Amino acid sequence: MSSIKIAAGLANAMSSSTAHNEHRVIVRYRADLTIAARPLAGKSPQQFSLIPAAAMRVTSDEIQHLAASTDVERVWLDLPVHTCLDVSAPSIHAPQVWQSSYTGHGVGIAVVDTGIDPGHPDFAGRVAAMEDFTGEGPHDNHGHGTHVAGIAAGDGTRYRGVAPGASLYVAKVLHSDGSGYMSEVIAGLDWAIQQDVRVINLSLGGVGPCDGTDALSTACDAAVDHGVLVCVAAGNFGPGASTVGPPGCARRPLTVGACTSQEEIAHFSARGPTADGRVKPDVLLPGVDIVSCRAQGTSMGSPIDALYTRASGTSMATPHASGLIALLLQAFPELSPDQVKQRIMDTAKDLGLEANAQGEGRADAYQAYVGTMPPSEPSPPPSGCLLSLVQLLRLQH
Amino acid sequence: MVQRIDPALERKLREHPNAVVRLIVRVTGEATEARSRLRGLGAVVHRSFVLVPGFAVSCSSSTAIRLLREPWVVSIEEDRVVSAQSRAARRPGKGKS
Numbered sequence: 107m108s109s110i111k112i113a114a115g116l117a118n119a120m121s122s123s124t125a126h127n128e129h130r131v132i133v134r135y136r137a138d139l140t141i142a143a144r145p146l147a148g149k150s151p152q153q154f155s156l157i158p159a160a161a162m163r164v165t166s167d168e169i170q171h172l173a174a175s176t177d178v179e180r181v182w183l184d185l186p187v188h189t190c191l192d193v194s195a196p197s198i199h200a201p202q203v204w205q206s207s208y209t210g211h212g213v214g215i216a217v218v219d220t221g222i223d224p225g226h227p228d229f230a231g232r233v234a235a236m237e238d239f240t241g242e243g244p245h246d247n248h249g250h251g252t253h254v255a256g257i258a259a260g261d262g263t264r265y266r267g268v269a270p271g272a273s274l275y276v277a278k279v280l281h282s283d284g285s286g287y288m289s290e291v292i293a294g295l296d297w298a299i300q301q302d303v304r305v306i307n308l309s310l311g312g313v314g315p316c317d318g319t320d321a322l323s324t325a326c327d328a329a330v331d332h333g334v335l336v337c338v339a340a341g342n343f344g345p346g347a348s349t350v351g352p353p354g355c356a357r358r359p360l361t362v363g364a365c366t367s368q369e370e371i372a373h374f375s376a377r378g379p380t381a382d383g384r385v386k387p388d389v390l391l392p393g394v395d396i397v398s399c400r401a402q403g404t405s406m407g408s409p410i411d412a413l414y415t416r417a418s419g420t421s422m423a424t425p426h427a428s429g430l431i432a433l434l435l436q437a438f439p440e441l442s443p444d445q446v447k448q449r450i451m452d453t454a455k456d457l458g459l460e461a462n463a464q465g466e467g468r469a470d471a472y473q474a475y476v477g478t479m480p481p482s483e484p485s486p487p488p489s490g491c492l493l494s495l496v497q498l499l500r501l502q503h
Numbered sequence: 504m505v506q507r508i509d510p511a512l513e514r515k516l517r518e519h520p521n522a523v524v525r526l527i528v529r530v531t532g533e534a535t536e537a538r539s540r541l542r543g544l545g546a547v548v549h550r551s552f553v554l555v556p557g558f559a560v561s562c563s564s565s566t567a568i569r570l571l572r573e574p575w576v577v578s579i580e581e582d583r584v585v586s587a588q589s590r591a592a593r594r595p596g597k598g599k600s
Contacts, residue, residue, distance in 0.1 A: 220587060250587040284587035289527055289550055289559030291585060296553040312585045319505050321527040321555050321580060328554040339588040352585070374590065406589065419589035 130184035194392035199472035210269025210432030214303035219251030221278035223401035249406030256399030258425035268429025309421035314351035323356035335443035341376035364393025378462035393423030529557035
């Protein structure tokens with residue numbers, strides 16, 4: 107009876123250690139037990155008041171003794187955690203896909219933007235190619251592209267992107283002021299489709315409305331024809347109707363609006379329909395207060411420290427989609443761009459908003475991976491990330 | 504169906520025939536020949552494209568109007584400014600022109 111109270115991970119750790127080895131554990135007690143009555147053992151016990159639990163360092167013998175107590179319901183290994191901060195990657199359940207060993211490894215993402223800081227440690231060894239179409243050089247002298255690339259594929263221990271194993275191909279098409287011409291973006295797209303990429307991220311746009319027949323939107327459609335799924339920002343010109351601008355109105359790319367990590371639509375997120383009456387955006391993803399990589403020497407957003415900065419926009423929502431797609435394509439490399447897009451839309455969580463605000467809803471990496479509709483019950487925990495102890499204890503029954 | 508030119512752009516071109524404009528010109532047929540014809544009509548070709556057969560050019564408004572008479576020209580549109588869509592980024596129309 108006592109052994110079933112010991113979580114599998116802890117049991118494994120106990121079996122591969124001596125009786126005198128210490129383990130860090132979390133013990134959950136009966137809910138009606140007072141704090142004073144909780145049985146403790148070992149060293150450095152730390153009582154929790156919000157939940158009926160305590161953390162401590164104990165030997166295997168002490169674990170067995172605790173588990174034998176009728177006051178104890180469960181004993182877990184107190185795992186070291188790496189923070190998946192910001193909260194956005196966990197909020198779309200990307201860590202649950204990582205748990206299945208899919209991190210985007212082997213999938214190339216093209217970030218067509220303001221360039222990148224290739225010396226940022228969160229991209230070490232994964233910037234496969236850089237090309238400049240601005241005449242300024244490929245390094246990011248604005249900060250936007252580096253932030254976007256970090257959301258898609260940063261592999262930091264503090265702030266981890268959605269596809270931390272993906273390779274990055276970087277086309278600089280926006281200048282130091284964050285703007286550029288459509289022709290420069292199209293040139294970047296031309297370059298990107300010649301690289302080993304299956305996803306192109308366009309966190310940029312112009313003023314709407316539009317009908318998808320402009321040259322940039324047409325180029326995006328053509329890139330999808332070439333087998334590369336393009337993720338485009340809906341734009342930040344909401345909340346009025348028909349504010350999605352080019353290339354967000356393109357037909358074949360996945361057009362991404364922004365929501366908070368609490369699943370509320372961002373007021374600035376552009377709304378459809380397009381000028382020819384189509385629903386846009388296609389999905390929403392987190393795009394408010396996103397902490398990601400900061401390019402050296404830049405001050406875009408609200409800098410956190412030398413390496414990270416916080417920013418909002420559909421620019422930030424879009425690379426969540428690109429990273430999500432990289433995860434899917436590592437898991438299911440045979441999927442076509444249209445199939446990937448449809449899968450993401452089919453498994454998005456309906457937020458109950460108008461179609462021209464939310465599209466199909468908030469996209470979810472784990473649901474897209476398993477290929478099912480979102481459950482009404484809480485999802486499994488995003489393992490490996492920093493969760494509150496309350497969440498951990500609620501979910502790991 | 505691609506519109507050959509936006510009526511508002513055409514009005515602008517006709518009202519200011521000497522103004523120099525940046526355009527994206529989509530074409531049919533052989534790219535090298537189209538490039539040569541554009542240059543022959545006085546346009547400066549900045550880039551050519553693969554995904555969308557066409558060119559980024561600068562030319563006078565009167566040359567742009569002249570291009571509309573060419574059968575190998577599919578469409579003419581303004582080479583518009585796009586911007587990073589982070590909230591602190593500059594809005595389109597306030598950058599390059």
